Amino acid sequence: MPSRREFLWTTGVTLTRAMAPALAAQAGEGTIDATRLRRRLEGLSRFGRPAGGSFADGVSRVAYSDADVAARAWLLDEIRGAGLTPRLDAAGNIFARTGGRADAPPILIGSHIDSVPNGGNFDGDLGTLAALDVLQAVASAGVTTTHPLELVVWAHEESTAFGRGTACSRIVGGDLKAGDLDQEWNGMTRREALRRIGGDPDRIETAVARPGAWHAYVELHIEQGGTLDTAGVPIGVVEGIVAIHRYDVTIEGMANHAGTTPMDARQDALVAASQLVLAVRRVAAARQGRQVGTVGRLDVQPNSPNVVPGKVVLSVEFRDLSPRVLDGLGEALRAEAAAIARDTRTTIDLRLASTNPPAPAHAGVMAAIQAAAARRDLQSRVLPSGAGHDAQMIAGLCPMGMIFVPSVGGISHSPREFTRWDDCVRGAQALLDTALVLDRRDSV
């Protein structure tokens, strides 16, 4: 294991050698209450838990569901119980602040509490409840900060409700188009959904924040991958949230009788699709780097055992920090698809359905996180976030950074999602220390 100094210099981030120790020395006091943090994580886990289940059975707390509404009410009580005054914006996001000067922009910390169906108890929950604990710990330690510390609980982060690009943090980031509030999902419009959680869709534009509204934004989150767990490193310093290119692919062959159509007369759309699935994997693995390529959805028509498949619709997703790398992967896949279509006598329509730009973390926030980890003698490692987060919506408004803690076995979006309690506390403490490091700097 490298020494505390060494690992700081080997993370690959552009820091001046003098920067990190200086930042660490400036950090104030305040200690996370491990018992309180765990009590709240277990308390929150009851909302959306399968009937008769336990903490280990995960949660289904989709945004705007009854479970979500009940969990938000519980959380508002916890915030009030901590001596804070919660405030809702028009998008249903919850804010609460403590300390600082009235003329100084707050340091924003938090995450979300909605989940995917059959999700786990750490994705979002940890970052939210750790941020609440940070506000309490700093206040009870009597630490005076220049900048108010502000908790945020972003409403509706997971793309289950209303699909991708509808998270409430996106509204704060200024992304709201005509008709968005009329979108329907699960028998309700987004307008109605926002009302369900106490938002005010008629004044939705008041939720948009101006650049500079915050001194910085820091989000603690579980890694959702296995890099930190495998390496035994407790603190991840996120260098950015990857860009995503998603393709909708339609393969047309010819549906025909599985008994009467000779092998050489077939135009089997599933044979073509299978070749494409393997091509996605080959293309993504063909170059050095952390890029990933996935076919996660695939639907066969008519999908009957005795009919040669006539049509397959599938999704392809590439992710990397560099959009240029993603363009290259898309081009390579197009070439493969053309060859597959020729060989299988099918047509393959490969359409770029959506692109998400990357959101680089701010070098100053990264340095503050590294300094905070160093202060507690915790090893840290710089890594990209392959998953999307609320942080990427806020990156345009203020310096943004994220702290990752290890996910056991890299499992997430599953009831088996787990982060060791010690790692939860280490992450929460790093969040507190990072906030105080950032507070002492006029400019992040």
Add this chain to the structure above:
Amino acid sequence: MPSRREFLWTTGVTLTRAMAPALAAQAGEGTIDATRLRRRLEGLSRFGRPAGGSFADGVSRVAYSDADVAARAWLLDEIRGAGLTPRLDAAGNIFARTGGRADAPPILIGSHIDSVPNGGNFDGDLGTLAALDVLQAVASAGVTTTHPLELVVWAHEESTAFGRGTACSRIVGGDLKAGDLDQEWNGMTRREALRRIGGDPDRIETAVARPGAWHAYVELHIEQGGTLDTAGVPIGVVEGIVAIHRYDVTIEGMANHAGTTPMDARQDALVAASQLVLAVRRVAAARQGRQVGTVGRLDVQPNSPNVVPGKVVLSVEFRDLSPRVLDGLGEALRAEAAAIARDTRTTIDLRLASTNPPAPAHAGVMAAIQAAAARRDLQSRVLPSGAGHDAQMIAGLCPMGMIFVPSVGGISHSPREFTRWDDCVRGAQALLDTALVLDRRDSV
């Protein structure tokens, strides 16, 4: 093109050289009424036609549906209008006979009129209405036969209703087990379904026929494949209905986040499934012969663009006249599956879900069909039936044979299913002539 004599000797069936011309010479008279046959095919096509559609839009006339019930009523009227007296057995199969001696077992000819959803107007319909025309044509030509000619309209041939192995011809063949009538589909039991079409489930055992109940069974059907159409041969002489081995395959990997799970850490069930789909094709194509292998159904879980697939369930079907060939294909696939599971770190459970035995056609009936074709100077070709038919259920009761006519482009189970009107008439005439050839023989 070979001469009329030559092709008879080159079809590969075991015939004595003397047999076919002798049979042809025995055939009597009687001519199919092409106008009447087409009128009936077009008349029947109205039942189950898409609203506002035409003949070219096909039919959805699933067994026991309102469309099927209405079509059967129309057909009963046509049968009565032809001067025949229809009779229903307890399974809802319709019979009607003409001519012959009371002590001679009838020659049974016919097919079915139910369809798959979005099916065509020839699968079953042609064989049924051609058989009705045969009875009329023979009667009106004043031909005296030893054996009565008996029309059958098998109820519920397609496996849409109640799934595979539930066709009403199967009941006649003696295959009925305890509980079968309690099976549920589409909100009704088989018992209720049989009542819908005039059957009598309380006396279902009376529908079972004794061996020798018929002198022979001959079914005219469209090929549903492209062999005859491609070769330009108007008459197919079916050598048998293939055996089917069907496997249910479950592949278990690990569902995980598509953004945070590195390529080399994945256990992607869809990658494994794709390799298996290609292995099925490779295995089926690896040996000489007409065997086919198909993955027609494939379901991904959780089937979300941003989740590495954790589980895939799929079907594999192999068909060939020889069960031994099918066993070999199954063994070869198991070996491939084991290698794929190792490579992808998944588990692949490959379970033989059902086996259908082959149903060889009777050499005497095949010879009669060849003779009938030769009599009209029509080229014929011996070929297997890759599709299942009512004929296979009756093969255990009496000598069985089938006549195929060309399917344009080999398309079937589709609104685009089509057989040229001339070919329909040629097939119907061959059915008539075959019946008369068989009538003149004491033993088929």
